[in-house]
Amino acid sequence: MLTANDAPAYGRHGDGGxxxxxxxxxxxxxxxxGFTGAPIRPEHPGDAPERAPRLRRLLPWLDYAVDLGLNGLLLGPVFASxxxxxxxxxxxxxxxxxGGDADFDDLVAACRERGLRLVLDGVFNHVGRDHxxxxxxxxxxxDSPDADLFAIEWDGADGPRPAVFEGHGGLVELDHRSRRTAEEVTGVIRHWLDRGADGWRLDAAYAVDPSFWARVLxxxxxxxxxxxxxxxxIQGDYPAFVTSSGVDSxxxxxxxKAIWSSLVDANFFELDAALTRHNGFLDTFTPQTFVGNHDxxxxxxxxxxxxxxxxxxxxxxxxGIPSVYYGDDQGYTGIKEERVGGDDQVRPAFPERPDDLSTLGAAVHRAHRELIGLRRRHPWLTTARTETLDLTNARIVYRVHAxxxxxxxxxxxxxxxxSATVRDGAEVLWQVP
Incomplete structure (x- = not known):
C-alpha cells in the first residue's frame, strides 16, 4: 500500500492559527x-438526478495522488444540489x-489508510433557488419560523425578492446577520468534521461579512x-480578511494571476511584484497557492x-499551502467561458483508473512528481520568503530562504x-528542459 509521509501531531501555532x-x-x-462523469444539468427540466455511487470512482485514484507526492484531497462540492x-x-x-453516506464514509476510510487529509467545499454564502x-x-x-435564514426583501413591488449572488437568479443568499444562520452553518461544519473531514474550503467567503466567520469558526x-x-x-486585503474573519488561509x-501572466507576456516584473506582496502575506498567514482550479x-x-x-x-x-488541480498534472487543456456550461471544459471526467490515462501527459506528470518531491524534501518552503536576484522581462532569478x-x-x-532550474548552491536539484 502506498502511504503519504506521516504528518506531525496536531497542534495549534500562534493565536488561532x-x-x-x-x-x-x-x-x-x-x-x-466532473471527475466522476456525473450529469451536471438535467436533460429535461424537472428530471430527477441519476442516482449512482460515483464517489467510489475516486478510490482507484488515491494511490495515484500519493504516488504523485500529494498528501491531501481537496474535494469540491459533494452535497445535494x-x-x-x-x-x-x-x-x-x-x-x-x-452516492450516499456509506460511499462518503468509505472514501474517508480509504484516505485515512493512505495518510491523505480531506477538505470539503462549503457553499455557505448562498443556496439553490429550489432549496x-x-x-x-x-x-x-x-412570519415563517425559518424566514431569518435567508436574505429576502419582503415588501417588494412584485412580491418577495430574495437577494441573489452576483446576479445569478438561481443562487439565493443566506442572511448572515441572523443567529439562526450562524447556528445552522456551525452545525453543518461540525457534522462533516465528525464524519471524517479535516477542514473546509469556504466558497465565496469574500461575499460574506468577516464577522460571520468570526462568530462561526x-x-x-x-x-x-x-x-x-x-x-x-479573489482580491482585496488578504491579511485583513484573515485577521477579521478567523480563517486560517x-x-x-x-x-x-502573476505566474501565468508573466509567462504569457514575458513580463517577470509582474511576478516579482506579486512575490514581494506574497512575502508580506506570509507575515500574517500562510496562503493557499495554486496555478489552476475549477473556476x-x-x-x-x-x-x-x-x-x-x-x-x-x-x-x-x-x-504557501499548494494545491494541484486534477488534470493539470497531466497537461489537460480547457477554456472557461462565460455561458451556461462554460465550466465544463475545465471540469472534465477522468478515466476509471490511472492505467487508462493517455501517455501524452507523461512529461507534465513527471515534472509535477519531481517538483512535489523536491518540496517534500524541503518542508521549510511552506513558510519561506523570496528575494529577487536578477530580473529582466523574460528572465528572473529568485532566492527562496527559510x-x-x-x-x-x-x-x-x-x-x-x-527553461527552469532549481539549485542548492552549485548543485542542480531540478531542471527543464
Missing amino acids: AVGWVEHAIWWHVYPL ASHGYDTLDYRRIDPRL PTLTRVLAEGP PQVRETHPEAWFVGEV VTQYELW VTRLASRVGPERVPLAVAVLLTVG RDGQHRLDVELDATAP
Whole structure:
C-alpha cells in the first residue's frame, strides 16, 4: 500500500492559527461531479438526478495522488444540489449523483489508510433557488419560523425578492446577520468534521461579512481544534480578511494571476511584484497557492504545455499551502467561458483508473512528481520568503530562504527558452528542459 509521509501531531501555532499538519499539506484538488462523469444539468427540466455511487470512482485514484507526492484531497462540492454543486439543496446529504453516506464514509476510510487529509467545499454564502426550506419560507411569508435564514426583501413591488449572488437568479443568499444562520452553518461544519473531514474550503467567503466567520469558526474550534479553514478570496486585503474573519488561509489569486501572466507576456516584473506582496502575506498567514482550479482556464491552455513546468516550479518553491488541480498534472487543456456550461471544459471526467490515462501527459506528470518531491524534501518552503536576484522581462532569478536563514534555494526561469532550474548552491536539484 502506498502511504503519504506521516504528518506531525496536531497542534495549534500562534493565536488561532492553522494546526501543524497543514504545514506539510500538498493538495490534489478534485471537482467530484466532473471527475466522476456525473450529469451536471438535467436533460429535461424537472428530471430527477441519476442516482449512482460515483464517489467510489475516486478510490482507484488515491494511490495515484500519493504516488504523485500529494498528501491531501481537496474535494469540491459533494452535497445535494440542483446542478453544478454550488446551488446546494441539502447540506447534510451527499448528492445522489455521487452516492450516499456509506460511499462518503468509505472514501474517508480509504484516505485515512493512505495518510491523505480531506477538505470539503462549503457553499455557505448562498443556496439553490429550489432549496426546500427556501421554497417553504417564500410560501409562508415573513412570519415563517425559518424566514431569518435567508436574505429576502419582503415588501417588494412584485412580491418577495430574495437577494441573489452576483446576479445569478438561481443562487439565493443566506442572511448572515441572523443567529439562526450562524447556528445552522456551525452545525453543518461540525457534522462533516465528525464524519471524517479535516477542514473546509469556504466558497465565496469574500461575499460574506468577516464577522460571520468570526462568530462561526471559534464555535467549531471548540469541538474540532485541529480543523483547517481556507476562504475563497479573489482580491482585496488578504491579511485583513484573515485577521477579521478567523480563517486560517485564503486563496492566493494574486500569485496565480502573476505566474501565468508573466509567462504569457514575458513580463517577470509582474511576478516579482506579486512575490514581494506574497512575502508580506506570509507575515500574517500562510496562503493557499495554486496555478489552476475549477473556476479558471486550464494552465496548459493559458501558458502552453511547454511552460507548464515553469509555472509549477514557482508554485512548489514559494511559501504557501499548494494545491494541484486534477488534470493539470497531466497537461489537460480547457477554456472557461462565460455561458451556461462554460465550466465544463475545465471540469472534465477522468478515466476509471490511472492505467487508462493517455501517455501524452507523461512529461507534465513527471515534472509535477519531481517538483512535489523536491518540496517534500524541503518542508521549510511552506513558510519561506523570496528575494529577487536578477530580473529582466523574460528572465528572473529568485532566492527562496527559510525564515531561520538556515536553508535556501535559487530558482531561475526563462520564459522565452523556455527553461527552469532549481539549485542548492552549485548543485542542480531540478531542471527543464
